[in-house]
Amino acid sequence: MFARIVEIAYKPEMKDELIKTVRQEILPILKKQPAFLELLPFVPEVATEPMFAITLWADQRDAERYVTEAFPRLEQVLKPFVTIPLTIRTYRVETSVCEHLVDALIQAA
Numbered sequence: 001m002f003a004r005i006v007e008i009a010y011k012p013e014m015k016d017e018l019i020k021t022v023r024q025e026i027l028p029i030l031k032k033q034p035a036f037l038e039l040l041p042f043v044p045e046v047a048t049e050p051m052f053a054i055t056l057w058a059d060q061r062d063a064e065r066y067v068t069e070a071f072p073r074l075e076q077v078l079k080p081f082v083t084i085p086l087t088i089r090t091y092r093v094e095t096s097v098c099e100h101l102v103d104a105l106i107q108a109a
Contacts, residue, residue, distance in 0.1 A: 001037070001095050002060040004067075005052060007087035008078065012047035018081040019043065022053070025077050029070055030055060035062030056093065063090070 010018050030036050035058035042052040057063035
């Protein structure tokens with residue numbers, strides 16, 4: 001499993017609209033991507049802190065294809081909400097440690 005973590009420094013006054021946009025525009029695009037498993041948004045309780053969004057992928061190759069084919073469009077959707085460019089990090093998920101999550105994702109697919 002592979003993860004992409006996106007840090008979003010967003011305009012606090014636009015938080016509700018940003019979450020609505022993620023739900024209505026971004027998530028449908030993600031769900032159409034091969035090997036996409038889940039989106040985990042982390043919304044801070046303190047408005048001045050960044051939001052994080054973790055996307056989980058079955059494999060790195062499909063996540064990388066998403067980066068080149070679909071992510072530029074998502075960046076444009078997010079552009080009105082952010083104060084600085086997105087920060088993106090990628091990781092391999094050590095699935096032997098999170099067996100319950102892996103089982104849940106398999107059952108949901």
